[in-house]
Amino acid sequence: MAIIKLENLSKTYSSQVEEVQALKNINLTIDKGDFIVVNGPSGSGKSTLLNLLAGIDEASLGDIQINNISLSSLSDRERTELRRNKIGLVFQYFELIPVLTAWENVEYPLLLQKVSKSERRRKVDRILEQVGLSKMAQRLPSQLSGGQKQRVAIARALVTDPEIVLADEPTGNLDTKTGEKIIELMLNLNREYNVAFVIVTHDLFVNKYAQKLIEIQDGILKIKEVNEYA
Amino acid sequence: MLKIAWRNILRNKRRSLLSLVLILISVAVLFLLRGYFSATYDGLELMAINQYSHLQIAKEGFWNEGSEERKILSSEDINKITKILDAKEEVIDYTNTLEIAGILGTEDRSTIVSGMGIETDNGQNLEIKSGTKLFAGDETRVIVGEGVRKKLHLKVDEWVSIMATTIDGAYNAGSLQLSGSFSVGNDDADSHYIMMPLSFAQTMLNTDGVDNFKVMLSDTELTDSTIQELKREFKREGLAVEVRSWRDLANFYHQVKGLYDTAFFFLSILVFILIFMSILEIMSMSFFERMGEIGTIRAIGTRRSQVFVQLIEEALILGIIGGIVGVALGWGAGVIINNLNITYTPPSSGAVPLYIKLALNNGITPFFIIILATTLSALYPALKASRLKVVEMLRHV
Ligand SMILES: Nc1ncnc2c1ncn2[C@@H]1O[C@H](COP(=O)(O)OP(=O)(O)OP(=O)(O)O)[C@@H](O)[C@H]1O
Ligand SMILES: [Mg+2]
Numbered sequence: 072m073a074i075i076k077l078e079n080l081s082k083t084y085s086s087q088v089e090e091v092q093a094l095k096n097i098n099l100t101i102d103k104g105d106f107i108v109v110n111g112p113s114g115s116g117k118s119t120l121l122n123l124l125a126g127i128d129e130a131s132l133g134d135i136q137i138n139n140i141s142l143s144s145l146s147d148r149e150r151t152e153l154r155r156n157k158i159g160l161v162f163q164y165f166e167l168i169p170v171l172t173a174w175e176n177v178e179y180p181l182l183l184q185k186v187s188k189s190e191r192r193r194k195v196d197r198i199l200e201q202v203g204l205s206k207m208a209q210r211l212p213s214q215l216s217g218g219q220k221q222r223v224a225i226a227r228a229l230v231t232d233p234e235i236v237l238a239d240e241p242t243g244n245l246d247t248k249t250g251e252k253i254i255e256l257m258l259n260l261n262r263e264y265n266v267a268f269v270i271v272t273h274d275l276f277v278n279k280y281a282q283k284l285i286e287i288q289d290g291i292l293k294i295k296e297v298n299e300y301a
Numbered sequence: 302m303l304k305i306a307w308r309n310i311l312r313n314k315r316r317s318l319l320s321l322v323l324i325l326i327s328v329a330v331l332f333l334l335r336g337y338f339s340a341t342y343d344g345l346e347l348m349a350i351n352q353y354s355h356l357q358i359a360k361e362g363f364w365n366e367g368s369e370e371r372k373i374l375s376s377e378d379i380n381k382i383t384k385i386l387d388a389k390e391e392v393i394d395y396t397n398t399l400e401i402a403g404i405l406g407t408e409d410r411s412t413i414v415s416g417m418g419i420e421t422d423n424g425q426n427l428e429i430k431s432g433t434k435l436f437a438g439d440e441t442r443v444i445v446g447e448g449v450r451k452k453l454h455l456k457v458d459e460w461v462s463i464m465a466t467t468i469d470g471a472y473n474a475g476s477l478q479l480s481g482s483f484s485v486g487n488d489d490a491d492s493h494y495i496m497m498p499l500s501f502a503q504t505m506l507n508t509d510g511v512d513n514f515k516v517m518l519s520d521t522e523l524t525d526s527t528i529q530e531l532k533r534e535f536k537r538e539g540l541a542v543e544v545r546s547w548r549d550l551a552n553f554y555h556q557v558k559g560l561y562d563t564a565f566f567f568l569s570i571l572v573f574i575l576i577f578m579s580i581l582e583i584m585s586m587s588f589f590e591r592m593g594e595i596g597t598i599r600a601i602g603t604r605r606s607q608v609f610v611q612l613i614e615e616a617l618i619l620g621i622i623g624g625i626v627g628v629a630l631g632w633g634a635g636v637i638i639n640n641l642n643i644t645y646t647p648p649s650s651g652a653v654p655l656y657i658k659l660a661l662n663n664g665i666t667p668f669f670i671i672i673l674a675t676t677l678s679a680l681y682p683a684l685k686a687s688r689l690k691v692v693e694m695l696r697h698v
Contacts, residue, residue: 127600127691148604155602162695166597170308182302183602227601 074234074267075101075124080133082119082290093119095290097133101235104265106258108272108281116290117271121237124269125158126150138234155183159228159266161238165220167212167227173219174199174208177226184231198226202256218249222256229260235267242274254280302607306614313587320583321623324671327572328627329634331667333657334568336635338561340658345558346521349551351426352485354395354515355524357550358382358531361541363512371468373399373510378540382514385534391519391527396423397511399502403465405445405495410453414445416463416495418502418511425483425496432457432481439498443477448492450482457481463497467507475505524548569666573674580678584616588686595686596694609687616679620672627671628664635659 082094093116101107111117122128123135126142127150135142137153145153154160167176174195181191199205202222212220221241228236238257242250254270254277261268270277278284284295310317360372374382379397386392399418404411419425422437430447443463445455455461457479464474477497484491503509518527524546535542548554588595595608635657643655 122692125600127695151599151602151604154600160600162597166593166600166695168305168594168598170305170312175304179598180601183607 072103073100074103074138075099076136077124078134078136080123080135081131082116082123082128083131093290094123094130094287094292097292099285099292099294101267101269103234103267104261105267105269106261106280106282107267107269107285108277108283109269109285109287110272110275110278110295111287113273115287117287118239120287120292121239121269121271124235125160125237126153155180156231157234159231159233159236161221161224161228161236161241163240163243165212165217165224165244167220167223169212172209172211173204173215173223176212176223177230180227180231194230195226198230199223201260202226216249217245218253221245221249221253225253225256225260229264229266232264233266235269238268238270240271240273242272242277247274247276250274251276302611303614303618306611306618309587309591309615310618316583316587317619320580320619320675321626323579324576324619324623324675325627325630327576328624328664328667328671329631331565331569331572331670332628332631332664333635333638334565335663335666336631336657336659337655338565339660339663340656341561342554342558343658344653344656345551345554346547348486349547349554350517350521353547353550355518355521356516356528356531356544356546357513358516358535358542358544359513361543363543364545373468373508373512374514374542376509378542379511381538381540382535382542385531385538386514386516389527389530391523392516393519394423394517395514396420397499397514399499399506399508399511401465401497401502401505403463403505405449405453405461405463407453407455407459407461412449412452413493414449414463414495415493416443416465416497416502418499419496421498427483427485430482430484432479434483435480435496435498439480441475441477441498441501442480443495443497444481444483445479445496446491446494447482447484448488449495450479452492455479455482463505465505467505469507471507473505473507475501477501569670573670576671576674577678580616580619580675581681584612584679585682587615588612588682592686592689592694595689596691599691600695605687609683612683612686613676613679616675616683617672620675623675624668624671628661628668631664631667632659 077097077099080094080097081092084091084093097120109117109120119128123130126145130143137157142150168179171179177195177199178191181194186194196205199208202225204219204222204226207215207219212223215223242253245253257268257270258280260266281298283297286293286295360374360378363372386395397420401416401418403414403416405414406412419435421435421439425434427434431450432444435442435444443461453461459479460476461479462474462476464472467473485494499511518524528544528546531544535544599608636659638655638657645653645655
């Protein structure tokens with residue numbers, strides 16, 4: 072079942088100096104529970120693609136449909152609402168709120184959703200347990216290692232039960248071993264919650280987990296392989 | 302969400318402390334200033350009531366400048382007014398006066414004086430410098446300003462002559478015996494004021510009337526309402542009289558109050574601008590540094606309005622804390638200043654103690670000025686930060 076459809080999507084950045092066509096005529100379907108890995112050299116347009124999917128940037132041409140609703144037809148407020156409820160984001164630099172503890176960081180999206188206190192407690196405790204950070208719950212981000220921070224970020228992305236998690240180089244700042252653990256965590260969560268993941272990465276080891284492996288080069292998207300899992 | 306604002310304030314302690322100290326000092330200074338001004342108003346009010354009583358009743362046109370003939374209350378008027386005043390519970394005392402301008406002299410010196418015929422059984426709220434005040438029963442005694450006494454080289458119990466014109470314009474003269482000298486706290490006034498028994502002044506002016514009634518009430522607050530009532534009753538009696546309050550009569554009160562109010566207004570604006578500019582600078586810097594963070598919370602679903610509110614909350618918290626602590630600080634400083642018994646000497650007057658009136662009332666204006674300044678200064682940066690594009694903020698990291 073398709074949750075996201077990209078149709079003839081193009082993105083051009085124009086500055087006074089030049090025009091950069093970051094994405095050229097992209098077509099892609101993301102199904103529920105997909106585990107998609109996106110490769111590509113630096114500057115090829117990977118982040119651009121994720122930003123468009125997250126609705127924090129606007130396409131120049133073409134359309135993105137999420138659950139059959141065209142993103143371009145939504146107001147800024149509606150897109151914010153969509154990110155809040157349907158999309159989880161994981162960043163290369165973790166991007167936790169520094170003044171909040173791990174627990175509070177994970178709680179934050181639930182506060183935005185106005186979830187009740189008891190429900191928040193239940194959900195946050197559960198997801199922190201799943202990412203293996205129950206013991207670190209009261210620590211501030213500054214007191215956590217990179218891998219731990221990224222686990223908190225993943226917990227924050229998943230706590231709202233989104234339909235899709237978009238991760239831009241989630242292992243980019245982690246050593247290979249930690250990176251591998253993070254990807255495995257994502258894969259487990261992907262299977263358990265049937266949440267779609269789109270992971271942009273330079274790390275080749277990630278590719279072996281991919282259900283759909285995609286490569287972008289100079290703004291052109293190619294689907295390299297599709298693996299079916301049981 | 303208030304939690305986040307609060308923790309962000311705690312995060313950069315040095316910066317928040319700087320803002321706070323700035324706010325604190327401003328509020329404290331404004332509070333002290335207001336306390337000083339309102340203590341001065343109170344002092345002036347006391348002085349004005351002392352001099353003019355709570356209200357005065359005089360013939361219609363008495364206070365009109367440049368009126369030709371002298372407006373005097375006739376004995377018939379006096380009877381009617383007395384009856385009305387006696388029936389009023391809030392009227393605790395009243396007295397009649399009659400002004401008399403003339404020349405006071407001894408054999409070899411003289412000076413122009415502005416005299417006042419007073420009821421001698423009434424308290425003379427004056428500082429007696431030599432001799433005694435006038436007593437009930439005195440008929441030909443006089444007290445003069447200290448300046449007058451010095452100018453004429455008068456000694457107590459010495460006789461002086463006074464010359465004046467009667468109401469009908471005739472020349473008249475009389476003799477008075479010096480009872481004492483006084484000061485009203487103003488050198489200029491002390492050099493031409495004299496006071497004598499009302500009956501003497503009436504004889505000098507050849508009248509049985511008086512200029513006015515000076516009326517004291519049980520409470521200053523009752524002044525305006527009593528004036529309204531009196532006016533109605535006087536009208537019913539067909540009396541052609543005017544009633545004025547101490548506030549109407551005391552020009553100096555308005556002059557000083559006007560001056561101080563203006564001074565306070567401009568100082569408030571100054572402080573407002575100072576706080577506005579500094580907090581604007583500090584907040585802009587603080588928001589700018591957190592651009593990536595703001596981008597992140599926007600990306601994960603925080604509305605523009607929520608970001609805006611959160612940033613404004615930071616300024617508001619600072620303002621409220623600074624406002625409250627500032628008033629407390631000002632209060633403390635006020636207690637210290639009052640206990641130091643500092644005095645200062647304004648021109649042509651005796652030493653005046655520097656006193657700060659400590660009232661929560663005086664904190665209200667400074668408090669709101671600061672809240673307004675901090676909130677407004679955060680408004681623009683907060684609006685800007687919440688309006689920026691999410692991708693651009695995220696790229697800022
Ligand atoms: N705001 C922008 N203005 C102009 N050009 C931009 C902007 N953002 C990205 N680009 C350009 O668009 C192209 C794609 O950028 P993008 O960030 O998507 O690449 P990427 O694949 O994520 O690279 P990396 O692996 O280094 O993160 C690049 O050539 C980049 O310079
Ligand atoms: Mg990128």
